Amino acid sequence: MQDKVWIFDTTLRDGEQALKASLTEDDKLQLAHAISRLNVDVMEVGFPVSSPADFRAVQRIASEVKGPIICGLARAVAKDIEACGEALKTAQQGRIHTFIATSPLHLEHKLRMSLDDATAMAVKAIKQARNYTDDVEFSCEDAGRTPHDHLCRIVEQAIAAGANTINLPDTVGYVTPDEYAAMIHHLMNNVPNIDKARLSVHCHNDLGLAVANSIAAVQAGARQIECTVNGIGERAGNCSLEEVAMIMKMRQDHLKVHTDIRSEEIYRASRQVAKICNMPVQPNKAIVGENAFAHSSGIHQDGVLKAQNTYEIMSPESVGVPSNQLNMTSRSGRHVIEHRLSELGYHGDDYDMDSLYTSFLELADQKGTVYDYDLEAMIYFNQIRDKDEHYQLQYVNATSNSQSVATATIGLSVAGEQKQEAATGNGPVEASFAALARLTGMDVDVIEYNLDATGQGASSLGQVDIIAKYQGRTYHGAGLAADIVEASVHAMVRVYNIIYRAQQVSNLKQQRKAG
Numbered sequence: 001m002q003d004k005v006w007i008f009d010t011t012l013r014d015g016e017q018a019l020k021a022s023l024t025e026d027d028k029l030q031l032a033h034a035i036s037r038l039n040v041d042v043m044e045v046g047f048p049v050s051s052p053a054d055f056r057a058v059q060r061i062a063s064e065v066k067g068p069i070i071c072g073l074a075r076a077v078a079k080d081i082e083a084c085g086e087a088l089k090t091a092q093q094g095r096i097h098t099f100i101a102t103s104p105l106h107l108e109h110k111l112r113m114s115l116d117d118a119t120a121m122a123v124k125a126i127k128q129a130r131n132y133t134d135d136v137e138f139s140c141e142d143a144g145r146t147p148h149d150h151l152c153r154i155v156e157q158a159i160a161a162g163a164n165t166i167n168l169p170d171t172v173g174y175v176t177p178d179e180y181a182a183m184i185h186h187l188m189n190n191v192p193n194i195d196k197a198r199l200s201v202h203c204h205n206d207l208g209l210a211v212a213n214s215i216a217a218v219q220a221g222a223r224q225i226e227c228t229v230n231g232i233g234e235r236a237g238n239c240s241l242e243e244v245a246m247i248m249k250m251r252q253d254h255l256k257v258h259t260d261i262r263s264e265e266i267y268r269a270s271r272q273v274a275k276i277c278n279m280p281v282q283p284n285k286a287i288v289g290e291n292a293f294a295h296s297s298g299i300h301q302d303g304v305l306k307a308q309n310t311y312e313i314m315s316p317e318s319v320g321v322p323s324n325q326l327n328m329t330s331r332s333g334r335h336v337i338e339h340r341l342s343e344l345g346y347h348g349d350d351y352d353m354d355s356l357y358t359s360f361l362e363l364a365d366q367k368g369t370v371y372d373y374d375l376e377a378m379i380y381f382n383q384i385r386d387k388d389e390h391y392q393l394q395y396v397n398a399t400s401n402s403q404s405v406a407t408a409t410i411g412l413s414v415a416g417e418q419k420q421e422a423a424t425g426n427g428p429v430e431a432s433f434a435a436l437a438r439l440t441g442m443d444v445d446v447i448e449y450n451l452d453a454t455g456q457g458a459s460s461l462g463q464v465d466i467i468a469k470y471q472g473r474t475y476h477g478a479g480l481a482a483d484i485v486e487a488s489v490h491a492m493v494r495v496y497n498i499i500y501r502a503q504q505v506s507n508l509k510q511q512r513k514a515g
């Protein structure tokens with residue numbers, strides 16, 4: 001049997017200390033339900049003496065949320081313990097968590113007392129707490145900077161007074177994993193009654209070591225981790241619940257411990273905490289960040305399509321993320337495009353991959369991400385591409401501003417010969433059309449011009465449809481590009497090619513007649 005590590009969630013207490021405004025009673029209740037769905041063992045939900053609203057929040061959660069042990073925090077002060085005990089009265093299982101600082105720095109400058117005085121206060125507070133509940137946790141605040149023998153002294157007395165969980169916080173995120181593990185070992189080997197209590201750790205992230213330190217402590221024998229959803233908490237935050245839970249799930253083979261966390265609830269809880277606490281999650285955050293299951297480079301995408309575990313050590317579904325994401329960027333390759341298109345219902349013979357991929361890269365370089373709707377539009381234009389046409393657009397360079405006429409220079413290949421012309425106009429589209437007229441020698445009359453956005457938002461592609469008249473006949477041309485002037489020129493070049501082909505057909509007919 002593998003050992004169980006208890007998960008003590010403190011999102012609603014230490015996590016809340018990170019917020020610019022405290023959570024309301026209703027916010028706390030809603031989050032308490034979300035966190036309890038994770039199946040945490042203990043949920044620390046407030047500091048009841050702190051304010052009437054926090055007292056009521058703890059009270060409501062205690063009576064309404066069933067499942068985890070509901071815990072409140074209290075200084076080693078009689079009125080704090082009393083408030084905590086009262087607030088937790090209706091809990092199915094309530095825990096009072098009391099603490100006092102033990103490091104020389106905190107004792108001298110903050111509490112202005114000796115270790116013996118602090119120990120006496122702790123003992124008194126624990127005994128008072130035991131009058132309310134059998135479940136009492138004691139924390140040596142700033143244990144990370146407390147000499148080990150001092151910790152042993154106070155912890156021994158705390159257990160003797162009735163504390164059944166002993167928490168050794170690295171309050172300021174100062175220690176390294178080996179130091180933290182050594183501290184746990186020292187206590188386990190030197191406090192005579194240590195087996196009467198569960199050893200707990202509570203790590204802050206000031207040096208980015210909160211998760212590493214918590215895991216090192218578990219490897220040394222600690223069996224409770226205090227943590228928060230998304231790692232929110234005072235200053236740089238606390239140990240992140242989702243990270244430690246998934247480390248213990250994914251590396252059970254190595255760590256030989258487990259938790260009871262329902263990992264499929266992680267993503268949902270993370271989103272709720274981010275939203276209600278107004279603390280967005282950084283995209284590259286492990287487990288719950290937007291990019292945690294996103295692949296953007298061709299080699300990785302190809303690997304994941306062939307076997308998901310080539311680049312994913314856990315499945316997105318295992319943490320409640322609906323699926324992974326294959327972002328299509330200019331670092332993507334042909335495999336992912338083919339895969340995406342097949343999901344959209346296209347087959348290999350619907351498009352020419354080489355020319356589609358060229359258009360894809362051009363667009364991706366301009367836009368960043370290429371979306372499904374871009375791909376669909378590209379397929380359409382890929383099918384009507386001017387590949388072997390008489391007129392082929394080389395480039396468009398148009399400039400315009402609000403004070404002078406627009407100018408456009410166009411490079412066009414005409415039957416394989418490179419040509420260039422410039423012209424002016426009221427706007428860049430008109431100037432471009434005038435340059436095209438010079439290049440082709442045909443004066444086409446544009447009778448309808450429609451511009452549509454294909455896609456969403458400012459990164460949409462411009463799709464231009466033109467109806468033009470030439471020598472009594474009407475022609476249609478369409479163009480698509482990130483730049484709307486370029487889309488217009490593509491549409492017009494298409495019109496010229498159709499006119500050219502029509503002329504060829506009619507010349508042929510005349511020759512036949514004459515012949």
Ligand SMILES: CC(=O)SCCNC(=O)CCNC(=O)[C@H](O)C(C)(C)COP(=O)(O)OP(=O)(O)OC[C@H]1O[C@@H](n2cnc3c(N)ncnc32)[C@H](O)[C@@H]1OP(=O)(O)O
Binds near residue numbers: 014017049051076110
């Ligand atoms: C490491 C942690 O995260 S601990 C939790 C931190 N969370 C909070 O502080 C949020 C809730 N806190 C509060 O609402 C308020 O600070 C209260 C109600 C607890 C106290 O408010 P006030 O009485 O106005 O005191 P204030 O916060 O300014 O100062 C703290 C006092 O508690 C004392 N104190 C600090 N920790 C403890 C402790 N564990 N046990 C006993 N006394 C303590 C300090 O020495 C100081 O005492 P002093 O007034 O004799 O100098």
Ligand SMILES: CC(C)C(=O)C(=O)O
Binds near residue numbers: 099142202204
């Ligand atoms: C009260 C204790 C557990 C704490 O929050 C800390 O030391 O950071």
